[in-house]
Amino acid sequence: MSYPLYIARKEILLKLESTLLKSGYKGDIKLEIPPIGLGDFAIPCFSFTSKVKKSPNEIANDIVKKFEKSKWVKKTVVKGAYVNFFLDNDIFKNSFFKSIFEKKENYGYLERKKEKVIVEHTSANPNGPLHVGRARNPIIGDTIVRIFKTAGYNVESQFYLDDMGKQVAILAWGVNNLDSKKIPKPNYNKPDHKTVGYYQVGSKLLKEDEEISKQIGIIVKKSEEGDKKTIDLVHKAYAPVLEGINDSLKRINITIDNYIPESNFLKNNSTNNVVEKLKKSKYCGVEEGAYYLDMKPFGIKGRNTNFFFLRKDGTTLYATRDIAYHLWKADHADILINVLGEDHKLESKQVEIALKLIKAKKIPKVIFYSFVSLPGGKMSTRHARVVYIDELIDECINLAYNEVKKRRGKELSEKKMKEIAEIVGIGALRYNIIKVQPEKDMEFKWEEALNFEGNASPFIQYSHARACSILSKKQDEIRDIDATLLTHVSEENLIKNLAKFPIIIEEACEGCKPHSIPAYLFEVASQFNKFYRDCPVLPEKNIDIRKARLSLVNATRIVLKNGLNILGIVAPVEM
RNA sequence: GGGCCUGUAGCCUAGACUGGAUAGGGCGAUAGCCUCCUAAGCUAUAGAUCGCGGGUUCGAAUCCCGCCAGGUCCGCCA
Numbered sequence: 270m271s272y273p274l275y276i277a278r279k280e281i282l283l284k285l286e287s288t289l290l291k292s293g294y295k296g297d298i299k300l301e302i303p304p305i306g307l308g309d310f311a312i313p314c315f316s317f318t319s320k321v322k323k324s325p326n327e328i329a330n331d332i333v334k335k336f337e338k339s340k341w342v343k344k345t346v347v348k349g350a351y352v353n354f355f356l357d358n359d360i361f362k363n364s365f366f367k368s369i370f371e372k373k374e375n376y377g378y379l380e381r382k383k384e385k386v387i388v389e390h391t392s393a394n395p396n397g398p399l400h401v402g403r404a405r406n407p408i409i410g411d412t413i414v415r416i417f418k419t420a421g422y423n424v425e426s427q428f429y430l431d432d433m434g435k436q437v438a439i440l441a442w443g444v445n446n447l448d449s450k451k452i453p454k455p456n457y458n459k460p461d462h463k464t465v466g467y468y469q470v471g472s473k474l475l476k477e478d479e480e481i482s483k484q485i486g487i488i489v490k491k492s493e494e495g496d497k498k499t500i501d502l503v504h505k506a507y508a509p510v511l512e513g514i515n516d517s518l519k520r521i522n523i524t525i526d527n528y529i530p531e532s533n534f535l536k537n538n539s540t541n542n543v544v545e546k547l548k549k550s551k552y553c554g555v556e557e558g559a560y561y562l563d564m565k566p567f568g569i570k571g572r573n574t575n576f577f578f579l580r581k582d583g584t585t586l587y588a589t590r591d592i593a594y595h596l597w598k599a600d601h602a603d604i605l606i607n608v609l610g611e612d613h614k615l616e617s618k619q620v621e622i623a624l625k626l627i628k629a630k631k632i633p634k635v636i637f638y639s640f641v642s643l644p645g646g647k648m649s650t651r652h653a654r655v656v657y658i659d660e661l662i663d664e665c666i667n668l669a670y671n672e673v674k675k676r677r678g679k680e681l682s683e684k685k686m687k688e689i690a691e692i693v694g695i696g697a698l699r700y701n702i703i704k705v706q707p708e709k710d711m712e713f714k715w716e717e718a719l720n721f722e723g724n725a726s727p728f729i730q731y732s733h734a735r736a737c738s739i740l741s742k743k744q745d746e747i748r749d750i751d752a753t754l755l756t757h758v759s760e761e762n763l764i765k766n767l768a769k770f771p772i773i774i775e776e777a778c779e780g781c782k783p784h785s786i787p788a789y790l791f792e793v794a795s796q797f798n799k800f801y802r803d804c805p806v807l808p809e810k811n812i813d814i815r816k817a818r819l820s821l822v823n824a825t826r827i828v829l830k831n832g833l834n835i836l837g838i839v840a841p842v843e844m
Numbered sequence: 845g846g847g848c849c850u851g852u853a854g855c856c857u858a859g860a861c862u863g864g865a866u867a868g869g870g871c872g873a874u875a876g877c878c879u880c881c882u883a884a885g886c887u888a889u890a891g892a893u894c895g896c897g898g899g900u901u902c903g904a905a906u907c908c909c910g911c912c913a914g915g916u917c918c919g920c921c922a
Contacts, residue, residue, distance in 0.1 A: 571918035
């Protein structure tokens with residue numbers, strides 16, 4: 270890897286190891302990045318005290334004395350129990366710009382890797398439009414896809430299509446039996462919105478009328494038996510919903526590579542294979558003709574720890590098909606990642622245990638997210654107590670439009686303002702959702718979803734637009750710059766931030782932590798705005814300094830653009 | 845009844861997995877900055893018993909135990 274921070278880090282680690290060996294200190298070397306101003310890298314010396322009778326401070330001083338010289342390290346400073354390493358700024362700056370000139374628009378991207386990754390996300394029941402309650406799923410999923418792509422992996426996104434459940438059966442019954450005049454008028458002229466009414470009315474009738482309940486039951490039963498006609502009927506019912514979901518996803522820059530219908534695994538008999546294997550497990554039990562795995566030995570607790578995978582009538586269950594799906598995925602990829610709502614925690618754990626029992630090649634890593642609720646409670650498609658994602662998208666774009674008009678109404682054309690509003694509105698939406706850790710509970714509030722200031726996407730997009738604006742006015746060629754001319758503290762801090770980009774991507778990828786990307790970009794944009802304040806670029810008289818600064822602006826532009834791209838957000842050249 | 849997740853200023857949030865330097869940010873509030881590359885910006889001030897109580901440790905927001913609050917799950921549902 271040619272990124273300077275990697276080289277510097279590796280070099281320091283190597284030299285530290287030999288220093289410790291020579292001095293007889295034992296313990297883990299924890300190279301960390303210290304608080305601003307204290308240095309570029311640091312190690313705490315607490316852990317080295319175990320074998321020797323010295324204070325951490327004495328050890329730190331000793332390490333500094335014995336530390337071999339390196340061209341990367343300008344000075345080492347002991348503060349308390351820490352050894353702080355200061356990089357040689359000139360060497361660091363020059364090698365940073367070398368890596369930028371080398372990688373150009375691909376700066377930040379990591380080496381290509383051989384492994385294939387399948388990210389399963391969204392997988393919503395196709396019975397109605399996506400609502401905000403589950404909006405985190407596609408956004409987290411897609412961001413993970415983009416993180417892994419940037420980290421060099423070959424990635425495929427999959428939507429596991431639940432085409433056999435009660436939800437779609439209700440929808441299918443509604444579409445085929447209800448009078449369209451009795452379906453409430455949708456607010457949106459989209460196929461999913463036009464169809465969801467059949468589901469809502471259908472599920473209401475299901476509770477009131479036993480005959481209807483019976484008919485829906487038959488649809489479910491026949492699907493599970495693999496009846497082609499029924500599966501086809503259901504398919505025709507949910508197809509428009511799926512089309513609508515797909516359109517909504519596209520609006521927020523998300524594409525699904527493959528939709529995998531659950532019924533596939535019934536059709537190709539792989540569920541039978543799963544059932545046969547599970548039956549052989551010593552944890553398998555039978556209760557009134559139905560088969561289950563006893564989950565107690567695996568630490569599953571609760572009222573009932575039996576995990577059923579085959580009904581007494583011989584049909585399979587959702588989880589059985591899910592196991593078959595995962596076996597299939599394991600054959601097609603090296604790394605499996607699932608993004609699921611927290612309600613799937615137990616089922617996912619059970620599937621994982623079953624997969625291990627039948628010796629699956631790969632076990633998925635699962636990212637769970639908490640639901641977004643409304644101030645009064647949770648959202649529900651059935652009760653039409655929802656904010657649909659389409660409403661949220663429109664609101665965000667509307668608000669963005671008002672803002673652009675307020676600020677630039679006199680200068681920009683209507684078309685331009687609409688373009689910017691779209692980019693800004695959607696950016697704000699994705700950013701607001703992804704900036705929070707998935708497992709944190711979220712309550713949906715319009716004021717917050719539509720927040721455009723501070724730690725929000727428009728702030729970062731604005732910084733990018735500022736950078737582009739400078740570059741669009743430049744007269745100089747930016748080649749062969751002298752990076753050592755960038756000596757202002759704002760310049761140096763900005764360079765250090767930009768240099769971290771590849772490491773941030775690597776860590777976000779390894780830890781599956783999508784929210785660390787927005788945090789980083791906010792830092793970069795913030796630092797760029799300070800540089801913008803302190804170091805005028807175009808008015809600068811000294812041509813060499815001007816060129817070096819232009820280079821820095823361009824580097825920032827690339828990092829912001831690539832970083833926003835990881836979040837599925839467009840970086841506008843103008844705002 | 846039990847499992848899992850969450851609890852950090854008025855509000856939102858980072859840090860927790862891998863214990864370590866004065867707990868970072870943002871919104872809102874208050875006070876400033878556009879004859880100078882886009883003020884969606886910048887600067888300053890105020891605001892924190894890190895849910896509560898114990899324990900381990902030289903050192904705990906972070907690890908362990910107990911409690912409280914919210915979410916979620918414990919179907920031959922999906």
